[in-house]
Amino acid sequence: xxxxxxxxxxxxxxxxxxxxxxxxxxxxxxxxxxxxxxxxxxxxxxxxxxxxxxxxxxxxxxxxxxxxxxxxxxxxxxxxxxxxxxxxxxxxxxxxxxxxxxxxxxxxxxxxxxxxxxxxxxxxxxxxxxxxxxxxxxxxxxxxxxxxxxxxxxxxxxxxxxxxxxxxxxxxxxxxxxxxxxxxxxxxxxxxxxxxxxxxxxxxxxxxxxxxxxxxxxxxxxxxxxxxxxxxxxxxxxxxxxxxxxxxxxxxxxxxxxxxxxxxxxxxxxxxxxxxxxxxxxxxxxxxxxxxxxxxxxxxxxxxxxxxxxxxxxxxxxxxxxxxxxxxxxxxxxxxxxxxxxxxxxxxxxxxxxxxxxxxxxxxxxx
Amino acid sequence: xxxxxxxxxxxxxxxxxxxxxxxxxxxxxxxxxxxxxxxxxxxxxxxxxxxxxxxxxxxxxxxxxxxxxxxxxxxxxxxxxxxxxxxxxxxxxxxxxxxxxxxxxxxxxxxxxxxxxxxxxxxxxxxxxxxxxxxxxxxxxxxxxxxxxxxxxxxxxxxxxxxxxxxxxxxxxxxxxxxxxxxxxxxxxxxxxxxxxxxxxxxxxxxxxxxxxxxxxxxxxxxxxxxxxxxxxxxxxxxxxxxxxxxxxxxxxxxxxxxxxxxxxxxxxxxxxxxxxxxxxx
Amino acid sequence: xxxxxxxxxxxxxxxxxxxxxxxxxxxxxxxxxxxxxxxxxxxxxxxxxxxxxxxxxxxxxxxxxxxxxxxxxxxxxxxxxxxxxxxxxxxxxxxxxxxxxxxxxxxxxxxxxxxxxxxxxxxxxxxxxxxxxxxxxxxxxxxxxxxxxxxxxxxxxxxxxxxxxxxxxxxxxxxxxxxxxxxxxxxxxxxxxxxxxxxxxxxxxxxxxxxxxxxxxxxxxxxxxxxxxxxxxxxxxxxxxxxxxxxxxxxxxxxxxxxxxxxxxxxxxxxxxxxxxxxxxxxxxxxxxxxxxxxxxx
Numbered sequence: 001x002x003x004x005x006x007x008x009x010x011x012x013x014x015x016x017x018x019x020x021x022x023x024x025x026x027x028x029x030x031x032x033x034x035x036x037x038x039x040x041x042x043x044x045x046x047x048x049x050x051x052x053x054x055x056x057x058x059x060x061x062x063x064x065x066x067x068x069x070x071x072x073x074x075x076x077x078x079x080x081x082x083x084x085x086x087x088x089x090x091x092x093x094x095x096x097x098x099x100x101x102x103x104x105x106x107x108x109x110x111x112x113x114x115x116x117x118x119x120x121x122x123x124x125x126x127x128x129x130x131x132x133x134x135x136x137x138x139x140x141x142x143x144x145x146x147x148x149x150x151x152x153x154x155x156x157x158x159x160x161x162x163x164x165x166x167x168x169x170x171x172x173x174x175x176x177x178x179x180x181x182x183x184x185x186x187x188x189x190x191x192x193x194x195x196x197x198x199x200x201x202x203x204x205x206x207x208x209x210x211x212x213x214x215x216x217x218x219x220x221x222x223x224x225x226x227x228x229x230x231x232x233x234x235x236x237x238x239x240x241x242x243x244x245x246x247x248x249x250x251x252x253x254x255x256x257x258x259x260x261x262x263x264x265x266x267x268x269x270x271x272x273x274x275x276x277x278x279x280x281x282x283x284x285x286x287x288x289x290x291x292x293x294x295x296x297x298x299x300x301x302x303x304x305x306x307x308x309x310x311x312x313x314x315x316x317x318x319x320x321x322x323x324x325x326x327x328x329x330x331x332x333x334x335x336x337x338x339x340x341x342x343x344x345x346x347x348x349x350x351x352x353x354x355x356x357x358x359x360x361x362x363x364x365x366x367x
Numbered sequence: 368x369x370x371x372x373x374x375x376x377x378x379x380x381x382x383x384x385x386x387x388x389x390x391x392x393x394x395x396x397x398x399x400x401x402x403x404x405x406x407x408x409x410x411x412x413x414x415x416x417x418x419x420x421x422x423x424x425x426x427x428x429x430x431x432x433x434x435x436x437x438x439x440x441x442x443x444x445x446x447x448x449x450x451x452x453x454x455x456x457x458x459x460x461x462x463x464x465x466x467x468x469x470x471x472x473x474x475x476x477x478x479x480x481x482x483x484x485x486x487x488x489x490x491x492x493x494x495x496x497x498x499x500x501x502x503x504x505x506x507x508x509x510x511x512x513x514x515x516x517x518x519x520x521x522x523x524x525x526x527x528x529x530x531x532x533x534x535x536x537x538x539x540x541x542x543x544x545x546x547x548x549x550x551x552x553x554x555x556x557x558x559x560x561x562x563x564x565x566x567x568x569x570x571x572x573x574x575x576x577x578x579x580x581x582x583x584x585x586x587x588x589x590x591x592x593x594x595x596x597x598x599x600x601x602x603x604x605x606x607x608x609x610x611x612x613x614x615x616x617x618x619x620x621x622x623x624x625x626x627x628x629x630x631x632x633x634x635x636x637x638x639x640x641x642x643x644x645x646x647x648x649x
Numbered sequence: 650x651x652x653x654x655x656x657x658x659x660x661x662x663x664x665x666x667x668x669x670x671x672x673x674x675x676x677x678x679x680x681x682x683x684x685x686x687x688x689x690x691x692x693x694x695x696x697x698x699x700x701x702x703x704x705x706x707x708x709x710x711x712x713x714x715x716x717x718x719x720x721x722x723x724x725x726x727x728x729x730x731x732x733x734x735x736x737x738x739x740x741x742x743x744x745x746x747x748x749x750x751x752x753x754x755x756x757x758x759x760x761x762x763x764x765x766x767x768x769x770x771x772x773x774x775x776x777x778x779x780x781x782x783x784x785x786x787x788x789x790x791x792x793x794x795x796x797x798x799x800x801x802x803x804x805x806x807x808x809x810x811x812x813x814x815x816x817x818x819x820x821x822x823x824x825x826x827x828x829x830x831x832x833x834x835x836x837x838x839x840x841x842x843x844x845x846x847x848x849x850x851x852x853x854x855x856x857x858x859x860x861x862x863x864x865x866x867x868x869x870x871x872x873x874x875x876x877x878x879x880x881x882x883x884x885x886x887x888x889x890x891x892x893x894x895x896x897x898x899x900x901x902x903x904x905x906x907x908x909x910x911x912x913x914x915x916x917x918x919x920x921x922x923x924x925x926x927x928x929x930x931x932x933x934x935x936x937x938x939x940x941x942x943x944x945x946x947x
Contacts, residue, residue, distance in 0.1 A: 041590045044603075066591045067602075074711075075913045081712060082492035083499070085507040085589035097711045175813050179900045183914065226816040226898025231606045238407075238606070240796045287504070352709045359915040363907075364730050366900055367737075374907020377860070379759040383771075386756045386830075390778045393789040393827065395801055400792070409797040453684035460677025461670070465699035468681050471688050477880075477932045481905045482925045485912065489922070516693040521684055550676070579783050579838055582890050586912075596784050603784070603895055607792050613786040622781040626773065627782075 028110040028282065029343070031290035033297060035113065038288040040295055041066045042086040043076060045278065046230065047253065048140070050311035057133065057298050062083030063291060071230055072182065080105060080283045089292040095184075097136045098129040098350040106135040107282040113293040120304035124317035127277060128347060136279035138317035140308060142248040143337065143345060144185055144274040147232065151263030152176070152242040154318050159267040161193035163243050165216050171194050174223050176242040178235055183228035183362035184348050185274060189245060192215040192271045197346050202354055210361050211355070217365035227366065236264060247276075248335060254280070266334045272344025277317065370630035394619060401612035408607050418613035428614065430591075436507060438584075438594060439577040442516035449517070450524025451562075457525075458532040475519040476526065484586035487515045489589055489605040507589030515576045515587050523576060524569035530566025571629055574620070667830055696929070703922035711916030722923035731907075735927075738904035741818065742886035745825040749833040749882045750875065752826070757837035757874075761844075774840070779831035784891060787824050791895050794820055802879040816898025833882035840874025880939055904928065 010127050031037075042054075046069040054065050068087070070076040073096040079085045081103065092100055111117055117137065124138045142360045146163055153173065162169045164177060168217045179186055188198050190213035201209045233254025234245030244251075251266040258264060280299065298304055306324030309316040312330065315336055316322070322330060329335055337345070351358060394484040400408060405413035422428055456462065457469055475483065491511050498505050544550070559566075581596045588597060595618075602611050665898050703722050708716040725731060760771045780785065792798050794815040804811050836838035844867065853859065868875075890905035897903070902910070904924070911921030 020515075043590065068593075071604075072914065074916055077711075078913055078917065079507075079589070082488065082507075083490045084488075084495045084505075084511075086504070087590060102710050103712050105710075220901070224900065225813075227900060228898065230604055231524045234606050238795075238797045240606075350710070355709070355711060356707075356915065356917065359917075360728075360730060363902060363910070367730065367733055367902060379755050382752070382755045383759045385724055385753055386834075387774060389752075389827070390775070390830070393793055394778070394781070394786065396793055397785075397789045400799065402835070405658055407797060408792065409795070409799055410804040418694075440738045445833070449683045449687055454679035460673050460680070462674045462677035462681065464685065465677070468688075471693065472684070473936060475688075475692060477884055477936055478929055479885060479905060479932070481888050481908045481930050482888050483813075485908065485921060485925045486692070486695035486699050488912070489698045489918075490691070514691055517687065521687060525684065528805060542940040550893075575780055581784055582909075595784070599788075600784055600894075603788050607795050608798060611788065612792065615788060618782045618785050623777055626776050626780050629776070630773065 002060075015117070026107050026284055026286050026289050028107060028113060028289045028293050031110055031113040033113050033115050034294055035290040036061050036063050036288070037290040037295055039064045039066060039070070040288055040291040041086060041088045042292075042293075042295065043068050043070060043079070043090045045069065045091060046071050048091070048278075050307055050310055053304060053307055053311075056185045056304075058294060059296060060298070061291075065295075077105075080285065083285055086287050087283055088288045089280060089295055090283055091139050091280055092136070093276050093278050093348070094129045095350045097279050097281060100283075101130065101135050102350070105283055107284055107286060107289060108134050109282065109296075110293060113290070114297045114300065116297045116302075118303055119300050119305070119320035121317055121319040121320050124277065129350070130279070136281040137300065139280050139299065140249070140276045140312065140314035141275070141317055142279040142314040142335075143268050144180070144189070144245070144276070145266055145268040145334075147236045147246055147251040147264065147266050148242040149236055149239070149242040149260075149263055150265055151232045151260060152239070159270055160344045161189055161271055161273075164245060164268075165193045167218055167219065167258055168341070170220065170223050170243075171291070173243055175225050177220070177224050178226050178228050178232055178241040178244045178246075179217075179220070179224050180232065180245050180247075181229045183359045184351065185229075185245070186217060186227075186362055186365075187213050187358050188346075188348060189269075189275050190220075190270070192212075192273055195271070197272075198351075199346055199349050202349055202351060205354070207357070210357060214361040214365050217362065220244070221366055242271060247314075249312050249314035252335065268334065268337055268341055268345070270344075272346065274348055275342070275345035276347065308365065379629045393645040397612055398616045398619065401609065401616040403609055403612075406609065408609050408612065416490050418609045419617070421464045422610055422613045422617070425610075427593075427598065428595070431593050431595040434509060434512075434592055435595040437579060438513050438516060439574050441513045442520055442577050443570050443573045445513075446520030446524050446573045447566060447580060450569060450573075451528050454520065454525040454528035454532060455558075455562075458529055472525050475522040480580065480582040483515075483519060484583045487511070487518070487583060488586040507587055508592040511587040511589070512584050512592060512594065513582050516580065519583070520573040520576060523572050524566075527569035527572055528565045531562050535561055568629065571625060575625060576620075587599070658840050660886040667788045689817075691770050699922045699925055703919055703924075703926055705919045707917050707919055713918040722919040725920050726778055726923060726927060732923075734902050734904055734907050737901065738887055741747075741822060741825070741903065742883050744824055744888075745829065745886045746833075746879050746883045748822070748826050749830050750879060753830060753833040753837050753878065754875075757834050761838055761841040775831055775834055775838075779835070783828055787828060787895050790820070790827060791815070791825050794823075794896070815896065818901055819898075820822060820896040821889075821893050821901075821903075824896040825886045825889060828892060829882040829885060836877040836881065837871065840871040840877075844870055876939055880935055884935060887931070 040063060042065050044067065049067075054067060057347065058064055070079070073093050076090055076092065077096065077248065078099065080087060080090060080100075097106070114137065117133075124141070125133060127133070127138070129135045146161075148157065148163070157163060158169070164170055164179065170177065184198075187210070191198055191201060191209060193216060194209065194212050196206070196209045196213075200206065229233065232244040233250045235241045235245045236251070237254050237258040237260070237306055248266055251264075255264045255266075256259045280296045282289050299308065300318060302318065302320035303324050305316050305318035305321035309321065309325050309329060313335060316325060382580060400411075401418060402414050402416065403411055404417065405412035453472065457465060457472075491507060495505050504523065539561065540553060540557055543553045581600045584594050585597050585600070588594070599611065599614055600610070685780075701715075702713065704718040704720065706717045706719060708714055760768055760775075763771060793800055796811070796815075797799065801811050814823075848870065849862065849866055852862040856862045856865060888905045889903060890909055893903050893906050899906070908921055908924045908928070911917045911924065
């Protein structure tokens, strides 16, 4: 017994000694525009890039791209922070950029190596999670809202979170609703429905509001067919569900291939919801930071940025791309909301200490 | 036999056919619908092999298949050698630490794969941090997947081989020892041929487990090392599609091929692969 | 067994015995060494690392700090949420085990009492699903139960109300039973096949009723098979991840999914580690029970 304790203590000491000794030796300061330093390992969200763009990049720079996909920010972070898998380029969302900067997981970008930064829309150059844009470059942006099968539930519905959360409305759709399997997205939706924003809740450390949101989600649980962050669009198309909580572009991409596309709509609830920006960033464990910088610059190219949006139906932060984006996308208020609709949307902030509470509240509501 | 036993017998038979139907109907439906021409999976629009063509031309599927085969082959060979040696040691010799090894060997079999996955992830995260500090860079990939598969496969091989050893009569080896004197020769000419069905059975089990594993592999895979089950799991979570039906059918046919192969290894009714398998599980 | 026989033979010549045992020991150790080293490095050490991590600190942003060792993760185990999840996993796994047992016992009994030729064919028919890819077999149910699947299409064509089973506990249970039933059948078959039928015959004469003969003789004689099969079904069901992920729609979390959540969503590695340790302890307890009740059969 004593021997085992000794081994354990020794292990703890060893573990402590080599924890946190990680050093950000990687730098992009020597990279010039168009430089490459080896094959690129690109870790991106599932179904988020036109494969032709990767082929074009490979052809132009003569390096190959190892493309791997993830389904949530946290899944990506788990791989990157374990330090055991080497990715040169990742695409964290807003709050995750904040987290990764705080944990010293991102490399400072050499802006000289990314001349196309000038193409960015001014609205995307001063984002709250990385104000100077030192660590991240916007990739695509979008909103979180509700996809509705109008054919199944009829025209005259109110564009509100009530579709998911108001018993009077939603009870008719028992078992035909899906919610994102994402604690923050689900909680923010319920908070907005209850009249809060996550930012206020965090500022006031408002645990009552969290409890209120949890109760709303718990009540909704009985009506929810499933929690899903990947299939929400396809499920709406196949009729697995009739009302789905999900990300704008995911819906449009699914709608584009549907036979019944004219019956499917995406709405941003009137109470407001989440607006997010996914950003390209280079982890400190990267081995080919110059190739990564070059890929960032490549994506920021006016035509390439448009190709991206025309393929995945998410908004482009690239002002120069607008000339090449299909007009029906550019003019779609659901993809490019303006005015009041845009005002009501919030970025998910870095949740800090409340993170576990939000996570637990969500898990409790599902049980 | 009284009439009562006959009616009991009839009930037993009915249950048996029910269980067989339960085993086979889902698989059968899947196989049939994999030949469906329609893009809508549930609606039959005529016979077609288009999904097979699509799957077999998909470079991601082929890459994943290649990774799976590499991992399965390497981990099976390593686990079979190490596991067989361990089984022989435990069954035939008394040595220090025998009981300890016996206990540890059981653990990978009984812990759920989620726990195993967590263990391997944390282990590699720590190990790579240490190695990184020393210089060379390693990362998760085929290597870490293979090492993890060997870790759980050793136990399964050892258990199957031990079951076989348990059935053997030691007197043959005694005689051989007297005859050849050299213990290596005894092993090669007598023991090995005798336990060969067990060894092959263990290897086959290891191969299947390696080709089956999703959770452990998903936790310890890195860029570009997706295996076929992990790839299919990702697809399945994205919903149902005729292409998955086709991949499934191909994988099912491969499994049935393995069963057929295992039957070839049968030597006499008692030493059958099946008995081996059952011994292993009891 | 053999080494005992050999030892017995050697006792006649005490001088040789010592030499032989020493050589035996060395050879045994040598054969065992690779497995020993491998499992220490790639199994025992990882386990200890998980154990160490379970005492680590989670930072506000979710990073794991290997310092300020604490018991927070273990305290969290007593949260009503966690207790609820463990309890639900426990009864779903138990129910799965019972359903498997009820289906498999008469099934195995039937097969074991056929003529050898028939028996072999029937057994091969069990082996095929046993060897088939688990993921694929689970997916089959995802396909069959889906809104676009054959059952829905059929009920639709017949103008019936669609049955919604997918993404319920029932669907998860169907998946678990389907996945693990072969693990129950095989040990039961082995136990029943080994039965000494003359004992059963004698019992029939003794007790008159077939049922009491079964209860008092057959059942106890096949106990080792029942225990082995139940463990083989219960253990993987208790920690199941793949089945609920495909058929459960992420509702009503089970322990396996909850552990994965700690690593890929909540970013609470210490707690995920503590949960893993708890599962391991559960499994060890199960193994001990088995060792105590079924050891004589092995």
